[in-house]
Amino acid sequence: MDFMQIVSPAFFILLVTGVLGGIVFGAIPGMTATMAVAVFLPVTYAFEIKEALALLIGLYVGGISGGLVPAILLNIPGTPSSITTTFDGYPMAQRGEGATALRIGVTASLFGGLVSFLILALFAPLLADVAIQFSYVEKFLLILFALTVIAALSKGSMLVGLTSGTLGILISLVGTYSISVGGNGKLRLVPSILAPILKNGFSLLPVLIGLFAIATMIREVETGMKNPSFDDVDLTKKARFDWRLWKEQIGNLIRSSFIGTFVGMLPGVGGSAASILSYSQAKNYSKKKDAMGTGEPTGLIASEAANNGLTGGALIPLLSLGIPGDSTTAVLIGAFTLQGVQVGPLFIGNHPETWKGILTALFFANLVMFVVMFFSIRGLAKIVRVPKYILYPIIVVMCVIGAYATNYGVMFDIWTLLVFGIIGYVGVKFGLEVPPFIIGFILGKSAETYFVKSLESYGTFAIFFTKSPIVVVLWGLILLSVVLSIRNSRRLRVKTKRR
Amino acid sequence: MLNVLIDFEESHLFFPRIILGLLVMMTLVLVIRFLPAKIQMIRSGESVRFFFVDSEKAKVGLTLALLFLYFWAMDWVGAFFPNRGYGFLFCSIAFMLVSSFLFMGQRTKKKMIAGVVNSLLTPILAWVLFGQIFHITLP
Numbered sequence: 001m002d003f004m005q006i007v008s009p010a011f012f013i014l015l016v017t018g019v020l021g022g023i024v025f026g027a028i029p030g031m032t033a034t035m036a037v038a039v040f041l042p043v044t045y046a047f048e049i050k051e052a053l054a055l056l057i058g059l060y061v062g063g064i065s066g067g068l069v070p071a072i073l074l075n076i077p078g079t080p081s082s083i084t085t086t087f088d089g090y091p092m093a094q095r096g097e098g099a100t101a102l103r104i105g106v107t108a109s110l111f112g113g114l115v116s117f118l119i120l121a122l123f124a125p126l127l128a129d130v131a132i133q134f135s136y137v138e139k140f141l142l143i144l145f146a147l148t149v150i151a152a153l154s155k156g157s158m159l160v161g162l163t164s165g166t167l168g169i170l171i172s173l174v175g176t177y178s179i180s181v182g183g184n185g186k187l188r189l190v191p192s193i194l195a196p197i198l199k200n201g202f203s204l205l206p207v208l209i210g211l212f213a214i215a216t217m218i219r220e221v222e223t224g225m226k227n228p229s230f231d232d233v234d235l236t237k238k239a240r241f242d243w244r245l246w247k248e249q250i251g252n253l254i255r256s257s258f259i260g261t262f263v264g265m266l267p268g269v270g271g272s273a274a275s276i277l278s279y280s281q282a283k284n285y286s287k288k289k290d291a292m293g294t295g296e297p298t299g300l301i302a303s304e305a306a307n308n309g310l311t312g313g314a315l316i317p318l319l320s321l322g323i324p325g326d327s328t329t330a331v332l333i334g335a336f337t338l339q340g341v342q343v344g345p346l347f348i349g350n351h352p353e354t355w356k357g358i359l360t361a362l363f364f365a366n367l368v369m370f371v372v373m374f375f376s377i378r379g380l381a382k383i384v385r386v387p388k389y390i391l392y393p394i395i396v397v398m399c400v401i402g403a404y405a406t407n408y409g410v411m412f413d414i415w416t417l418l419v420f421g422i423i424g425y426v427g428v429k430f431g432l433e434v435p436p437f438i439i440g441f442i443l444g445k446s447a448e449t450y451f452v453k454s455l456e457s458y459g460t461f462a463i464f465f466t467k468s469p470i471v472v473v474l475w476g477l478i479l480l481s482v483v484l485s486i487r488n489s490r491r492l493r494v495k496t497k498r499r
Numbered sequence: 500m501l502n503v504l505i506d507f508e509e510s511h512l513f514f515p516r517i518i519l520g521l522l523v524m525m526t527l528v529l530v531i532r533f534l535p536a537k538i539q540m541i542r543s544g545e546s547v548r549f550f551f552v553d554s555e556k557a558k559v560g561l562t563l564a565l566l567f568l569y570f571w572a573m574d575w576v577g578a579f580f581p582n583r584g585y586g587f588l589f590c591s592i593a594f595m596l597v598s599s600f601l602f603m604g605q606r607t608k609k610k611m612i613a614g615v616v617n618s619l620l621t622p623i624l625a626w627v628l629f630g631q632i633f634h635i636t637l638p
Contacts (some may be wrong), residue, residue: 187511264560393599404587404636409636418570
């Protein structure tokens with residue numbers, strides 16, 4: 001297929017806009033790549049799917065990359081995935097090597113992003129080919145596996161993660177058991193007074209925007225919505241690009257990029273897990289273990305290569321299985337839904353142009369991110385100072401447009417925004433884990449269809465254990481994730497007790 | 500024992516009942532696991548906080564009230580001018596003005612001018628771009 005048929009001037013303009021917008025969101029502490037994608041979703045109504053995805057993938061890559069700016073300059077991770085960037089990035093900035101640290105981080109990000117792009121291009125079609133053979137039984141177990149992995153890696157205990165995921169599933173079931181999926185068309189979990197407005201349940205987009213944008217804003221209001229300052233960081237010192245450093249770090253760079261990509265492939269696991277795992281591996285292999293955490297480029301490279309490696313990795317389960325790899329790709333599902341495209345095993349085969357468009361967008365988004373961030377260090381520093389009292393009102397207005405347009409003008413969708421904003425804000429205070437909740441909400445209806453249809457067809461629960469060898473493998477993976485989670489939480493408890 | 504027959508007429512409740520049962524079970528386990536520690540905390544004099552220390556509780560309440568008012572007013576005003584998006588336009592300007600001032604913290608002339616300009620420009624641009632050029636439905 002001709003390259004120019006895939007891309008167009010509009011494609012590139014939206015891609016660059018997305019990367020720039022993403023960098024702004026990523027660079028402002030409290031705002032995340034997920035929020036950037038959620039807020040810009042309404043804009044995509046007006047475009048073809050390829051252009052829409054160019055904008056959103058640009059936002060995703062820019063948002064993840066932008067997080068390194070406050071991590072290095074302020075010791076505050078701009079996004080959760082840049083938490084380990086602070087460990088060595090900030091000490092470097094304090095030594096007057098802020099510009100060098102930013103350039104090292106940006107270069108590592110580019111490498112991680114390109115490795116993940118390659119793995120996405122090679123791996124997603126293979127995985128989709130396997131998944132095409134899945135029946136309802138295997139599909140249900142795949143969702144169960146996704147939920148146990150998310151729960152196992154959630155911040156609190158596994159049980160908290162599982163409870164959050166189950167709550168997400170329950171809320172997704174509100175409304176009619178749709179005839180289009182073989183249901184009986186009857187209402188459930190809806191009080192009769194709300195039956196007319198909740199007939200179709202809660203729409204995905206307002207729920208996502210509410211949880212990621214409105215809830216974040218309320219949290220920011222609570223903490224005073226302050227913009228941090230970094231007057232003590234010197235960015236005037238010239239940063240030289242030292243090739244010797246990269247020659248030494250090539251092993252670390254490759255390992256970290258792969259770790260990021262493969263962690264990204266695990267459903268629901270965020271960038272923070274990828275960068276923490278990669279950082280700890282870099283420390284294990286480093287000759288200067290003691291220097292890590294005091295401004296050693298090894299740590300900075302490990303963190304940034306991993307969190308950008310996550311981007312392509314998280315797209316693999318989304319595009320081949322229909323299961324989002326992280327919160328941001330969960331929001332991306334919203335874009336596909338808006339365009340009437342279903343992601344899953346058939347996506348790559350049925351929409352080859354869109355698939356190639358996604359790959360092109362991911363590749364160029366990384367290049368654009370590199371060029372923009374590498375050559376505008378001073379500009380990046382200014383982004384952190386963009387006042388939040390200007391940004392958040394704009395975000396609310398964008399959220400309203402997005403929510404209202406979801407079902408072509410239903411006021412209830414705007415109220416959903418507020419309801420889930422409050423649920424996100426209050427729920428987190430009581431330990432609700434948002435990523436498992438969202439994944440549960442997105443996959444809940446499919447889980448029901450696969451579960452009920454499997455039982456209707458075979459008439460026994462035993463089918464979930466005996467259907468095929470794939471079923472045995474999936475149960476093995478589910479058990480493994482549960483056992484590993486229990487072992488990790490026990491280790492953590494022992495460590496805490498010793499302290 | 501593992502055999503099951505799903506009545507089609509009742510099939511809409513089959514999965515939700517299982518999920519609800521699981522949710523109740525897990526919540527109970529969580530309560531049993533974490534409640535004693537919380538009670539211990541309260542007994543030992545530690546206060547259980549909902550808000551952070553030094554948090555702006557009043558602003559949280561005001562923001563929620565403002566959002567509620569904004570959404571309600573948008574629908575109410577929009578009803579006077581059906582399909583024109585004026586409810587969105589007018590109420591967004593008002594919401595942005597009030598929220599900018601609420602979030603601003605210490606007010607300076609420069610900050611206030613920026614807030615007012617932003618509150619006027621953003622809704623007008625959004626209304627023109629989304630409502631008039633892209634033909635996206637606005638309240």
